[in-house]
Amino acid sequence: MTAxxxxxxxxxxxxxxxxxxxxxxxxLVMVGVAVAVAYGLASFxxxxxxxxxxxxxxxxxxxxxxxxxxANRHFASAADPVFLPISLLLNGLxxxxxxxxxxxxxALQSTWTAIGIGGYIATLLFLPRVRVIEQYRYLLGVGGLxxxxxxxxxxxxxxxxxxxxxxxxxxxxxxxxxxxxxxxxAFFAGYLVDSRELLRSRLELRDLAPIGIAWxxxxxxxxxxxxxxSSLLFFTLFVVVLWVASxxxxxxxxxAVLFFAGAFAAWTMFDHVQKRVDIWLDPFADPKGxxxxxxxxxxxxxxxxxxxxxxGQGEPGRIPFxxxxxxxxxxxxxxxxxxxxxxxxxFLLLIGSGLRVSLRADRVFEKLFALGLTTLLAVxxxxxxxxxxxxxxxxxxxxxxxxxxxxxxxxxxVLLALLVRMSHEQRVSIRPAKGxx
Amino acid sequence: xNLRIRRLGVVLSVLxxxxxxxxxxxxxxxxxxxxxxxxNTRGLIREFGRERGPIITADGVLVAQSVEYDxxxxxxxxxxxxxxxxHITGYQSLNVEAVGLERSYNDELAGDxxxxxxxxxxxxxxxxxxxxxxxxxxRDDVQRVAAEALGDRKGSVVALDPRTGEIIALWTFPSFDPxxxxxxxxxxxxxxFDALVADPNTQLLAKxxxxxxxxxxxxxxxxxxxxxxxxxxxxxxxxxxxxxxYEPVPAGAPIRNFAGSACGGDLxxxxxxxxxxxxxxxxxxxxxxxxxxxxxxxxxFNADLGIDLPGAAESRFPTDYGEQLADVDRYRAPDxxxxxxxxxxxxNGAVPVHENSARLAQTSIGQNDVAATPLxxxxxxxxxxxxxxxxxxxxxxxxxxxxxxxxDRVEPEPLRVAMSASTAAILRDAMRVVAEEGTARNLLxxxxxxxxxxxxxxxxxxxxxxxxxxxxxxxxxNEQPSLAFxxxxxxxxxxxxxxxxxxxxxxxxxxxxxxxx
Numbered sequence: 001m002t003a004x005x006x007x008x009x010x011x012x013x014x015x016x017x018x019x020x021x022x023x024x025x026x027x028l029v030m031v032g033v034a035v036a037v038a039y040g041l042a043s044f045x046x047x048x049x050x051x052x053x054x055x056x057x058x059x060x061x062x063x064x065x066x067x068x069x070x071a072n073r074h075f076a077s078a079a080d081p082v083f084l085p086i087s088l089l090l091n092g093l094x095x096x097x098x099x100x101x102x103x104x105x106x107a108l109q110s111t112w113t114a115i116g117i118g119g120y121i122a123t124l125l126f127l128p129r130v131r132v133i134e135q136y137r138y139l140l141g142v143g144g145l146x147x148x149x150x151x152x153x154x155x156x157x158x159x160x161x162x163x164x165x166x167x168x169x170x171x172x173x174x175x176x177x178x179x180x181x182x183x184x185x186a187f188f189a190g191y192l193v194d195s196r197e198l199l200r201s202r203l204e205l206r207d208l209a210p211i212g213i214a215w216x217x218x219x220x221x222x223x224x225x226x227x228x229x230s231s232l233l234f235f236t237l238f239v240v241v242l243w244v245a246s247x248x249x250x251x252x253x254x255x256a257v258l259f260f261a262g263a264f265a266a267w268t269m270f271d272h273v274q275k276r277v278d279i280w281l282d283p284f285a286d287p288k289g290x291x292x293x294x295x296x297x298x299x300x301x302x303x304x305x306x307x308x309x310x311x312g313q314g315e316p317g318r319i320p321f322x323x324x325x326x327x328x329x330x331x332x333x334x335x336x337x338x339x340x341x342x343x344x345x346x347f348l349l350l351i352g353s354g355l356r357v358s359l360r361a362d363r364v365f366e367k368l369f370a371l372g373l374t375t376l377l378a379v380x381x382x383x384x385x386x387x388x389x390x391x392x393x394x395x396x397x398x399x400x401x402x403x404x405x406x407x408x409x410x411x412x413x414v415l416l417a418l419l420v421r422m423s424h425e426q427r428v429s430i431r432p433a434k435g436x437x
Numbered sequence: 438x439n440l441r442i443r444r445l446g447v448v449l450s451v452l453x454x455x456x457x458x459x460x461x462x463x464x465x466x467x468x469x470x471x472x473x474x475x476x477n478t479r480g481l482i483r484e485f486g487r488e489r490g491p492i493i494t495a496d497g498v499l500v501a502q503s504v505e506y507d508x509x510x511x512x513x514x515x516x517x518x519x520x521x522x523x524h525i526t527g528y529q530s531l532n533v534e535a536v537g538l539e540r541s542y543n544d545e546l547a548g549d550x551x552x553x554x555x556x557x558x559x560x561x562x563x564x565x566x567x568x569x570x571x572x573x574x575x576r577d578d579v580q581r582v583a584a585e586a587l588g589d590r591k592g593s594v595v596a597l598d599p600r601t602g603e604i605i606a607l608w609t610f611p612s613f614d615p616x617x618x619x620x621x622x623x624x625x626x627x628x629x630f631d632a633l634v635a636d637p638n639t640q641l642l643a644k645x646x647x648x649x650x651x652x653x654x655x656x657x658x659x660x661x662x663x664x665x666x667x668x669x670x671x672x673x674x675x676x677x678x679x680x681x682x683y684e685p686v687p688a689g690a691p692i693r694n695f696a697g698s699a700c701g702g703d704l705x706x707x708x709x710x711x712x713x714x715x716x717x718x719x720x721x722x723x724x725x726x727x728x729x730x731x732x733x734x735x736x737x738f739n740a741d742l743g744i745d746l747p748g749a750a751e752s753r754f755p756t757d758y759g760e761q762l763a764d765v766d767r768y769r770a771p772d773x774x775x776x777x778x779x780x781x782x783x784x785n786g787a788v789p790v791h792e793n794s795a796r797l798a799q800t801s802i803g804q805n806d807v808a809a810t811p812l813x814x815x816x817x818x819x820x821x822x823x824x825x826x827x828x829x830x831x832x833x834x835x836x837x838x839x840x841x842x843x844x845d846r847v848e849p850e851p852l853r854v855a856m857s858a859s860t861a862a863i864l865r866d867a868m869r870v871v872a873e874e875g876t877a878r879n880l881l882x883x884x885x886x887x888x889x890x891x892x893x894x895x896x897x898x899x900x901x902x903x904x905x906x907x908x909x910x911x912x913x914x915n916e917q918p919s920l921a922f923x924x925x926x927x928x929x930x931x932x933x934x935x936x937x938x939x940x941x942x943x944x945x946x947x948x949x950x951x952x953x954x
Contacts, residue, residue: 244441287476302471337464
């Protein structure tokens with residue numbers, strides 16, 4: 001298709017037939033009620049009491065939701081109304097489970113949520129058009145690489161739980177890699193806008209060099225930071241975006257070959273990779289040691305059954321890292337298959353909305369950028385949920401919006417704002433904006 | 438590009454479908470398998486941390502209770518009396534399988550049975566404490582005396598009401614403190630368990646009903662019962678000739694009396710002096726293998742006694758004595774015939790001998806492969822005291838709801854009929870003679886009618902060691918006996934027939950006194 005073609009009408013969500021912000025209000029109220037009830041139930045289940053801070057909690061949560069919603073009304077009035085409520089639902093549910101697991105983490109998480117919403121609003125406020133980003137693509141690419149390298153700088157970088165992905169400035173720890181994902185997605189999209197036509201018309205060995213570079217970069221992340229999850233994420237992001245841009249299957253084929261070559265090389269070279277694979281193949285070989293986390297996670301999910309033990313009534317605290325990597329198992333235990341499937345559905349809705357933004361984008365940059373951001377969200381969720389469920393080897397990354405983790409939360413809210421911004425841009429082009437613009 | 442994006446959408450949908458299918462497998466279709474996995478301690482901990490009902494003795498002493506715990510679980514178990522009731526209550530532990538009542542009455546204590554949970558319609562809607570309180574038949578005063586009387590000698594004391602099977606005292610030394618095993622901290626409990634296993638001065642096994650010993654001469658009560666049941670032997674007839682040795686037929690290891698002494702006489706006299714030679718002959722030639730096995734099993738040997746405590750050991754009486762031999766006399770040497778001019782006619786060969794009747798001669802006096810729990814031997818005495826009927830032994834008498842109302846009463850239930858009432862009466866009288874004039878004189882207690890039988894099970898060690906036994910009954914005059922007992926003191930020095938009476942009888946006497954005061 002050409003860049004000027006207008007989107008076919010069947011891509012218009014039925015929700016768009018209504019006023020999107022009104023729809024969003026309704027969805028937000030439902031999300032608010034659901035999270036508030038969950039919060040009360042979790043506290044009741046844990047302490048047999050309605051939480052004393054229920055009032056302040058509700059105010060805080062409704063306040064954040066309302067502020068974000070008002071920001072949408074002002075800065076992105078035509079955007080798809082699904083993004084914000086679904087993300088807040090996942091964030092709220094995660095917060096309830098984190099509170100139930102560890103009160104002190106919950107206090108931090110609520111602060112991070114506020115900062116995340118702040119980042120969301122700031123992105124909408126300071127970025128009236130996403131295409132602005134395009135001109136900074138190389139800056140962002142270099143910035144992404146620098147962000148990735150911060151943890152390797154002596155004095156700044158910190159190794160936590162075997163992965164050197166943390167940077168410490170004073171008392172604050174953060175994962176620069178979470179933000180590098182966004183800047184690299186912007187860089188990939190921008191770079192491919194330039195080289196897309198070239199790639200489509202011919203394909204020589206040197207044209208595949210970018211894949212090789214991305215591959216080498218991913219391996220670098222894995223080798224130097226021992227972060228398998230992010231490594232996989234970056235590589236998938238690049239291959240997917242390159243494939244869509246070039247419209248060539250060979251990209252996928254070469255990508256797959258490189259992926260397996262890299263994976264095999266990593267497996268032969270690194271003990272920790274071998275261990276991950278061994279645990280994946282048979283976690284019950286060492287159920288009290290290496291396989292403990294995944295085995296306990298499976299037991300938690302099994303305990304949850306169809307409808308769950310009830311919030312506050314299970315024992316998700318038995319799973320190591322239940323509030324971060326294994327929060328999906330904690331949700332599955334206390335809310336059952338009903339709850340865990342609902343979380344999967346929520347992510348599918350987000351991913352669907354993200355892909356729709358990409359489909360409807362009329363400029364290549366937005367199309368590829370939205371695609372990249374959505375791919376990040378989709379692959380990250382698949383990798384961690386698949387790891388918990390033993391579909392893929394476990395890698396320690398967060399479940400977007402749900403897991404405890406400041407960097408991840410803030411970066412994902414910025415990601416969300418970028419999608420919302422693009423969604424708004426495309427919809428004002430088919431719906432006349434209300435009032436003065 | 439949109440085509441590729443749609444394809445990506447399809448690929449992602451498939452990937453998420455895989456997640457969804459696997460989620461179904463883990464949480465629903467395969468959940469049961471995961472929950473039953475040996476490594477899955479979730480159910481265990483959940484079970485462990487629940488509130489359970491208390492256990493209380495017949496005289497109101499609290500021996501087990503749930504107390505609120507501030508930590509990984511809501512409740513933990515506490516055993517206020519420590520060692521004294523460890524072998525009865527058992528323990529509920531995170532690390533090792535529960536034993537004792539904590540195991541056999543697990544569901545009731547935890548409040549799981551439907552009738553406990555939904556006693557009334559209102560319970561469908563309210564979360565009521567449905568745990569049951571167990572009332573024991575154990576009397577704390579008697580239990581305490583039993584423990585004190587045995588002191589620091591290894592052994593067991595079992596006392597029960599022969600009319601109902603209700604156990605009044607059940608003590609084994611050494612015992613153990615179950616409290617650390619019930620610690621909600623798995624490492625503490627594990628360390629406690631290892632320490633208990635390693636410590637030679639503690640004993641996790643409730644030997645009173647879970648260990649089998651050579652019963653020695655106390656087993657002669659079973660042989661006597663079988664003999665009387667044949668109809669050929671009464672209290673005073675026949676009179677067995679005085680002998681120092683019994684030569685089995687067909688030839689086998691000869692049976693001798695203790696220290697080469699000679700004994701004989703009627704049944705009462707045989708029991709009074711615990712005459713090996715005569716009881717070997719009664720078992721091997723008057724009763725025969727078939728009837729001896731039947732008699733032993735009628736008392737409960739080779740079978741489960743139905744006690745409401747888990748893991749009870751079966752007592753053992755050998756059943757294989759080979760083929761029946763047609764012609765007895767062929768194997769009988771002339772000097773084996775009764776002495777000429779003996780006072781009585783001996784219908785030798787009342788039963789056909791078998792290939793291995795020599796073994797029967799040994800098992801009839803409690804040797805060879807005979808082994809019994811102290812509980813079994815108490816039931817032998819109890820059957821004699823209760824007109825031949827063995828009542829099912831039990832320690833729990835009542836289950837009470839949280840509000841104190843009666844949930845269930847354990848009714849006395851006959852387990853087996855060991856002998857006829859008339860046989861029982863003959864043996865009761867004979868045992869009384871043993872207590873008043875024989876080896877069990879240490880049993881005598883003022884104001885109480887007692888009967889007993891001692892045993893000294895030689896262990897064949899050098900220097901000679903034996904298990905000292907006493908079994909018997911006690912009751913108020915002219916009333917049916919209300920107490921039956923067995924006491925074993927393990928591996929005592931000496932091997933004389935007096936050992937049982939000297940060592941074990943005073944312990945039983947203390948128990949009788951405590952029970953009847």
